[in-house]
Amino acid sequence: MSVFTPVPEPVLADWLKGYAIGRLVELKGISAGVQNSNFFVTTTLGRYVLTLFEDMPRAELPYYLHLMAHLSRHGLPVPGPIANRDNEYLGTLQDRPAALVVRLSGGSEMQPGITHCEKVGAMLAGLHLAGQSYGRRQENPRGAGWRDATAQAVRPFLPAGEQALLDAELAFQATVDATALPAGAIHADLFRDNVLWDRDEDGTPHIGGVIDFYFAGFDALLFDVAVTVNDWCTQADGQLDPARTRALLDAYHAERPFGADEHAAWPAMLRAAALRFWLSRAADFHRPRSGEMVLVKDPDEYRDILRLRAAGVPPLPR
Amino acid sequence: MSVFTPVPEPVLADWLKGYAIGRLVELKGISAGVQNSNFFVTTTLGRYVLTLFEDMPRAELPYYLHLMAHLSRHGLPVPGPIANRDNEYLGTLQDRPAALVVRLSGGSEMQPGITHCEKVGAMLAGLHLAGQSYGRRQENPRGAGWRDATAQAVRPFLPAGEQALLDAELAFQATVDATALPAGAIHADLFRDNVLWDRDEDGTPHIGGVIDFYFAGFDALLFDVAVTVNDWCTQADGQLDPARTRALLDAYHAERPFGADEHAAWPAMLRAAALRFWLSRAADFHRPRSGEMVLVKDPDEYRDILRLRAAGVPPLPR
Numbered sequence: 165m166s167v168f169t170p171v172p173e174p175v176l177a178d179w180l181k182g183y184a185i186g187r188l189v190e191l192k193g194i195s196a197g198v199q200n201s202n203f204f205v206t207t208t209l210g211r212y213v214l215t216l217f218e219d220m221p222r223a224e225l226p227y228y229l230h231l232m233a234h235l236s237r238h239g240l241p242v243p244g245p246i247a248n249r250d251n252e253y254l255g256t257l258q259d260r261p262a263a264l265v266v267r268l269s270g271g272s273e274m275q276p277g278i279t280h281c282e283k284v285g286a287m288l289a290g291l292h293l294a295g296q297s298y299g300r301r302q303e304n305p306r307g308a309g310w311r312d313a314t315a316q317a318v319r320p321f322l323p324a325g326e327q328a329l330l331d332a333e334l335a336f337q338a339t340v341d342a343t344a345l346p347a348g349a350i351h352a353d354l355f356r357d358n359v360l361w362d363r364d365e366d367g368t369p370h371i372g373g374v375i376d377f378y379f380a381g382f383d384a385l386l387f388d389v390a391v392t393v394n395d396w397c398t399q400a401d402g403q404l405d406p407a408r409t410r411a412l413l414d415a416y417h418a419e420r421p422f423g424a425d426e427h428a429a430w431p432a433m434l435r436a437a438a439l440r441f442w443l444s445r446a447a448d449f450h451r452p453r454s455g456e457m458v459l460v461k462d463p464d465e466y467r468d469i470l471r472l473r474a475a476g477v478p479p480l481p482r
Numbered sequence: 483m484s485v486f487t488p489v490p491e492p493v494l495a496d497w498l499k500g501y502a503i504g505r506l507v508e509l510k511g512i513s514a515g516v517q518n519s520n521f522f523v524t525t526t527l528g529r530y531v532l533t534l535f536e537d538m539p540r541a542e543l544p545y546y547l548h549l550m551a552h553l554s555r556h557g558l559p560v561p562g563p564i565a566n567r568d569n570e571y572l573g574t575l576q577d578r579p580a581a582l583v584v585r586l587s588g589g590s591e592m593q594p595g596i597t598h599c600e601k602v603g604a605m606l607a608g609l610h611l612a613g614q615s616y617g618r619r620q621e622n623p624r625g626a627g628w629r630d631a632t633a634q635a636v637r638p639f640l641p642a643g644e645q646a647l648l649d650a651e652l653a654f655q656a657t658v659d660a661t662a663l664p665a666g667a668i669h670a671d672l673f674r675d676n677v678l679w680d681r682d683e684d685g686t687p688h689i690g691g692v693i694d695f696y697f698a699g700f701d702a703l704l705f706d707v708a709v710t711v712n713d714w715c716t717q718a719d720g721q722l723d724p725a726r727t728r729a730l731l732d733a734y735h736a737e738r739p740f741g742a743d744e745h746a747a748w749p750a751m752l753r754a755a756a757l758r759f760w761l762s763r764a765a766d767f768h769r770p771r772s773g774e775m776v777l778v779k780d781p782d783e784y785r786d787i788l789r790l791r792a793a794g795v796p797p798l799p800r
Binding site for chain 1: 503504526527554556557564566584608611612614689737
């Protein structure tokens with residue numbers, strides 16, 4: 165989330181007349197994130213997040229919005245999109261497709277412990293179980309096709325050693341068939357900054373929100389687990405922390421048990437997940453876009469994670 | 483909300499396997515309310531309210547649940563119902579129709595000030611505006627038909643002076659045609675105990691939730707305003723507090739302006755709203771039901787409010 169397209173307050177105030185959420189009280193840009201323009205919007209009746217979609221095809225957006233609505237109405241802390249008075253989730257603002265969603269409470273935890281990882285594992289399983297009854301289908305926008313195209317685009321910018329790593333990994337991934345694994349709607353970007361934490365009365369952290377579903381798509385559920393483990397359970401040196409990894413995977417496994425095919429595919433999935441973020445970050449790094457507030461993440465972190473995962477990973481729980 | 487039907491924890495834990503919200507952590511009966519059995523349910527993934535519908539026809543329940551879903555997805559702080567893994571809102575538990583909804587945060591404010599009334603007025607207008615696009619229609623279950631039948635049933639229990647008041651009011655209401663007024667889905671029970679208040683960072687109260695839609699139905703929007711004003715703006719002596727009444731009505735009027743027909747009907751609507759609660763409370767008082775925890779409210783309060791409203795009321799804002 166960043167701001168690429170400014171929205172003047174009077175323009176927003178007028179646009180909000182198409183909704184039943186009262187009048188604009190406050191509008192504030194959000195600086196986190198890398199893809200769309202996002203704002204906190206407070207009205208007389210509630211608190212929302214406004215997203216202007218910067219370079220996503222309009223036809224693909226209902227998949228994300230209805231997925232969020234689906235997961236939210238299945239009881240998971242996912243920001244439900246807000247329908248306007250014409251009953252539509254998707255509108256147009258500043259010549260961009262635009263949507264409001266519920267603003268959930270809580271803040272990111274960038275130093276997660278075992279309890280956080282356990283809760284994230286259980287939540288991810290809940291998302292996957294609820295997603296099984298989601299009726300729409302759209303391929304993972306950062307799946308195999310995107311991977312190969314992006315690899316071609318960024319390869320020329322890489323030093324020789326990284327080109328060799330990339331070539332070897334692409335060759336390895338070409339031998340992996342993930343299409344037979346249990347699949348469904350996956351978040352595909354469940355990083356620490358996309359989970360909001362609240363506290364119970366007794367101080368125990370709980371998940372107040374899972375946000376940013378704009379990389380979601382249909383793919384292997386295990387790929388989503390791998391993306392999540394690579395972010396939540398990785399130490400500063402890039403190695404997986406054994407206790408956090410076990411906590412996340414055990415909690416997931418308790419809700420949706422891993423199958424034999426998933427045990428076999430696990431090392432390849434962790435590598436595929438690392439490759440996907442190395443590539444997207446390398447693409448953003450070498451070919452950045454302009455914007456009012458843009459966050460570019462370090463590609464080297466995921467290059468190193470990919471190298472380490474290729475050297476061996478702990479097994480899934482049985 | 484009360485508890486008429488107990489739910490053992492193992493029974494609920496088993497029932498929750500049909501949902502994607504994790505495992506049961508805590509189950510707790512709720513003692514407030516007069517109609518259904520209600521429980522706070524905490525799972526590993528969230529906090530919910532469970533309702534067992536005690537004597538409402540199952541066929542009428544989807545109207546309420548889908549109305550809550552509709553208002554929630556229009557951005558209003560209404561508890562959205564939770565779909566199970568078969569995508570259904572309505573299930574069966576302990577041989578009763580049963581549903582889970584989101585548990586919203588906040589507590590009731592039984593001594594509302596001007597700011598509370600202003601916010602309730604704006605919220606009620608938001609509910610009415612969003613309700614205009616709700617596709618289902620079910621008559622107000624406490625509308626004119628119920629009123630006349632209930633009046634016949636409780637009349638024999640009343641002392642002579644109250645019988646005369648009742649007869650006179652029924653005769654007056656028979657001359658009122660509310661069917662030409664702007665109508666839609668109304669909450670019809672927006673009392674102080676059905677609004678949950680939270681606080682902003684700066685301490686300003688805001689509405690965290692509007693709950694208990696199980697008296698909702700299609701009726702004159704102004705009837706809903708009258709029900710709300712009679713509860714939120716009435717002093718201990720039964721008279722309307724001028725400042726609170728004005729705050730609520732002005733805030734509503736700013737979002738959905740009152741029409742000329744509504745100005746004319748306002749005194750009759752305040753009386754109809756008072757009569758409706760006098761009758762339901764008298765019926766509960768003279769013919770109580772049994773239950774583990776049952777709350778019976780004093781009918782005399784609304785008998786007195788009816789008398790006072792019949793003596794004159796302040797006009798709607800123009």
